[in-house]
Amino acid sequence: MPDVRVHNLAISLDGFATGEPQTAETPFGHAGERLHEWMFGTRFWHEMAGEPGGSEGADHAFAARHGQGFGAEIMGANKFGPPGWQDDPEWTGWWGANPPFHSPTYVLTHRPRPSIPMEGGTTFHFLDAAPAEALAQAREAAGGLDVRIGGGPTVVRDFVAAGLVDHLHLVQVPIVLGRGVSIWDGLEGLEETYDIEATTTASGVTHLTFTKRR
Amino acid sequence: MPDVRVHNLAISLDGFATGEPQTAETPFGHAGERLHEWMFGTRFWHEMAGEPGGSEGADHAFAARHGQGFGAEIMGANKFGPPGWQDDPEWTGWWGANPPFHSPTYVLTHRPRPSIPMEGGTTFHFLDAAPAEALAQAREAAGGLDVRIGGGPTVVRDFVAAGLVDHLHLVQVPIVLGRGVSIWDGLEGLEETYDIEATTTASGVTHLTFTKRR
Numbered sequence: 252m253p254d255v256r257v258h259n260l261a262i263s264l265d266g267f268a269t270g271e272p273q274t275a276e277t278p279f280g281h282a283g284e285r286l287h288e289w290m291f292g293t294r295f296w297h298e299m300a301g302e303p304g305g306s307e308g309a310d311h312a313f314a315a316r317h318g319q320g321f322g323a324e325i326m327g328a329n330k331f332g333p334p335g336w337q338d339d340p341e342w343t344g345w346w347g348a349n350p351p352f353h354s355p356t357y358v359l360t361h362r363p364r365p366s367i368p369m370e371g372g373t374t375f376h377f378l379d380a381a382p383a384e385a386l387a388q389a390r391e392a393a394g395g396l397d398v399r400i401g402g403g404p405t406v407v408r409d410f411v412a413a414g415l416v417d418h419l420h421l422v423q424v425p426i427v428l429g430r431g432v433s434i435w436d437g438l439e440g441l442e443e444t445y446d447i448e449a450t451t452t453a454s455g456v457t458h459l460t461f462t463k464r465r
Numbered sequence: 466m467p468d469v470r471v472h473n474l475a476i477s478l479d480g481f482a483t484g485e486p487q488t489a490e491t492p493f494g495h496a497g498e499r500l501h502e503w504m505f506g507t508r509f510w511h512e513m514a515g516e517p518g519g520s521e522g523a524d525h526a527f528a529a530r531h532g533q534g535f536g537a538e539i540m541g542a543n544k545f546g547p548p549g550w551q552d553d554p555e556w557t558g559w560w561g562a563n564p565p566f567h568s569p570t571y572v573l574t575h576r577p578r579p580s581i582p583m584e585g586g587t588t589f590h591f592l593d594a595a596p597a598e599a600l601a602q603a604r605e606a607a608g609g610l611d612v613r614i615g616g617g618p619t620v621v622r623d624f625v626a627a628g629l630v631d632h633l634h635l636v637q638v639p640i641v642l643g644r645g646v647s648i649w650d651g652l653e654g655l656e657e658t659y660d661i662e663a664t665t666t667a668s669g670v671t672h673l674t675f676t677k678r679r
Contacts, residue, residue, distance in 0.1 A: 429652070442639060
């Protein structure tokens with residue numbers, strides 16, 4: 252069976268994957284871009300931006316896994332848009348005409364709307380569904396490839412807590428945010444079902460990988 | 466001026482330096498010994514136990530810093546004994562007749578008692594004092610050597626928040642405890658006054674060092 256994977260979810264030392272408040276101008280709240288600076292130097296990021304260059308080291312190797320082997324994505328309402336996007340019938344996400352998902356992409360929301368086909372293979376579908384039900388639909392659409400849980404942290408936590416995630420990749424950034432949305436709430440004892448590895452890289456971040464035991 | 470240092474304070478991925486509840490039988494609560502297993506294989510630990518052997522790698526190098534260059538220690542009441550030790554006039558700490566501090570050791574408590582001289586150079590003094598005041602006394606007694614803040618996590622947090630700690634060494638262990646005493650509460654923005662380094666070792670832990678900028 253194909254895997255369910257999470258990649259490049261950045262957290263602070265104290266476990267916050269986003270700061271607060273989250274608005275259209277500050278999607279990560281007081282965290283700003285500090286959780287993601289480690290990625291900006293990688294070739295993965297340069298390629299997404301259509302630019303040459305970028306580093307080819309460990310950060311790139313981890314980051315690039317985000318684009319490898321996926322046939323569908325599931326994301327939460329808070330990733331798709333700023334608070335209140337459900338009231339804007341024209342909102343089609345943060346990513347412009349050609350979003351970087353290139354596959355069926357399921358947005359979990361209590362206020363579903365008709366599907367939106369975009370350029371480049373992305374179609375946004377809107378689901379009011381529990382994790383297992385949403386995953387069944389995404390698996391069906393993924394054509395034998397893996398399904399990515401794209402975040403935000405609340406959705407990742409929900410899928411991990413439901414036992415649905417095979418591989419989880421977190422990137423711990425050396426800042427202390429103090430407040431925001433924690434990745435750890437409700438995940439006590441994660442080490443009992445996952446093998447955990449930590450890898451520090453030259454940029455100063457620590458990559459944490461959680462691989463479910465079979 | 467000599468430094469104020471913290472060494473070998475182990476935390477879970479979600480930042481808890483001890484589990485709960487803390488009792489005489491389970492001083493680290495439901496965390497048990499899991500936060501400290503990384504240390505048991507080191508030569509530092511073997512030497513403290515009076516045993517030969519132990520590993521000489523990065524874990525030892527970090528752990529051994531705990532014993533180098535100190536003239537005094539400050540610890541919290543929760544480190545000195547289990548809840549209620551203040552009601553036991555015979556209690557002299559967890560460590561037997563020859564405690565591993567070998568220097569004047571200040572126990573912060575709201576119920577001070579007369580000083581207790583032990584074997585091996587340790588004398589326990591009991592202080593009802595704020596961090597800066599306790600530190601002034603410990604510096605005086607340290608004879609030009611460094612002062613160690615020995616924990617537990619609440620005391621470390623208090624001294625860091627008061628701007629009194631020059632070097633902080635945490636050891637992040639790959640377990641998720643879910644509850645306990647967090648090291649991070651109240652330390653938002655620590656990266657603004659400290660240089661932070663992360664080092665992963667073969668035992669699977671990540672050493673985090675915080676060095677105050679001068």
